[in-house]
Amino acid sequence: MYAAVLRTPYALRTFGAALLGRLSYGTVSLSLMLAVKAATGSYAVAGTVMAVFGAASVLLSPLRAKFIDRYGPRRALTPMALAYAVLLAVLAAVIWRPGVPGWLLVVLALLAGAATPPLGPTMRTVWSQLLPDRRLLQRAYSIDGVAEELLFVSGPLLVGVLVLFAPAAFGVAMSAGLVAVGTLVFVASPVVGAVAPAARQHRQRAKVVGRIKRPVIVTLGVGIALGAADLLVLAFVEDSGRADAAAWVLAALSAGSAVGGLVNGTVDWRLPARTRLTLLAFGLAAALGAAALAPGLLALAGAAACVGLFVAPALTTAYLIADDAVDPGLRTQAGAWVNTAVNAGSSGGTAGVGLLVGHLPLPVCFAAAAVAPLVAGLVTMVRRRVPKPVPVTASSPSGV
Known part of the structure; x- marks a missing residue:
């Protein structure tokens, strides 16, 4: 394949x-x-x-x-x-x-x-x-x-x-x-x-960001979740007295992402890419929320792998949507905006959850980190409704 x-x-x-x-x-x-x-x-x-x-x-x-x-x-x-x-x-x-x-x-x-x-x-x-x-x-x-x-x-x-x-x-x-x-x-x-x-191809200066709001919003949520997860894993293993295990738990997340990415590439999806992106955001939120229930390191590693399963497919789908949303000569910019969203989100997620760790229990912090991809998915489901024009009748004179 x-x-x-x-x-x-x-x-x-x-x-x-x-x-x-x-x-x-x-x-x-x-x-x-x-x-x-x-x-x-x-x-x-x-x-x-x-x-x-x-x-x-x-x-x-x-x-x-x-x-x-x-x-x-x-x-x-x-x-x-x-x-x-x-x-x-x-x-x-x-x-x-x-x-x-x-x-x-x-x-x-x-x-x-x-x-x-x-x-x-x-x-x-x-x-x-x-x-x-x-x-x-x-x-x-x-x-x-x-x-x-x-x-x-x-x-x-x-x-x-x-x-x-x-x-x-x-x-x-x-x-x-x-x-x-x-x-x-x-x-x-x-x-x-x-x-x-x-x-040489286009005389029109298209507004790239306006066309790729959906993938940018979702990848921002994914980035926040990933940045938060990295710090929360470190806090979890330190509380468990096994700081050396952090690398293995994060490796499980990377392995899950690799598996998810490879599987995603082999599936001939029938769902539209935009629907898939929303569902992937929800899946990532659910997996990260489940990590809040992990009783030990082994369970946390399994939860991290499940989180990873949604990461690479979400990013791949976001890049595909961004490609389709802009003219061919603007694809590098579209991809860069998606890339910037996930990287900026990661930095923000790390900083944000850093303010919570030490003040709230770790399970609550994991649940809080899951809010970002959940909200991102919900936002992408909202569609602007254009009001239907009111028909002109005899009792409704034009110009009113």
Whole structure:
């Protein structure tokens, strides 16, 4: 089933290059945090640097995607990726040894985050061009989502091995190399070069966000739930006296997401994508609510796996809806908005539930986290009702 996707001309080569570049996103965060802490000796500085880097990367993603759509991947993505790689290399150089001022690291992190190349949204635009068959495109998005999930799991593991033999700053430098090489190979693909700039295709400036409210709302709810779940798992295992078990519980969530994504890609759905997205939001809320009843670590791991089952299918379906809602030349922006929603939601969910933990019992916190995808699903069910015109009769003169 998935072989048909990867056998498409240029698909495997292009996808492999994109994954190589995106591996940088799985390695850079942990490397940068460890390196800044080692260079400054301050968790406060490390936290500030990471917050600035993450905020610039996430919040400016739609703007960078707009440049991709307007000028094409080769003209826009290449300078972005090279600027990002250079800034990461500079960061690696200045934090290689202790003594660097914190303000300099914050400035460099802000610039690097602002230049983060949107490889994921661009690859999904390429998938849309490669696979006009919507069933194959659904499979492509599913395998793309699962692969991205694995990158964010394997990236920190790779950094954990590297720091045994080299300074954490080496991981930052490695991240720079990964994104530079991956992007250059990616844009060299003929199918990437065939993605025409939107400026040449469309004279109308469509309002992207207005057309993709449904997937953005749901993925925001999914992101809030995921961010909250990560922190709640840590709190749960600490209360159980088994802090080392956090990695296994979160791995169960990732495994569930991978399984759900692969299964979703193989099903020839008859339900409309918008209906599926709403049901997936409800399923995620129910699974997260069930985690509130977990009596121990084993049950929590099972509940986490069930939560994961809905994550990748929800994101895949959201990307498909966003693709269909906009003109072809605006797909990168549409995908970036969905991506921004889930990432911003994750940060907000972590911060929000952090205010609750310690003040409320953990089961109540799990139930509170389930509210976000539940409300998101309910919101998507609301349809604006256009009032029917009142018929004009003899007793109802026109103009009244």
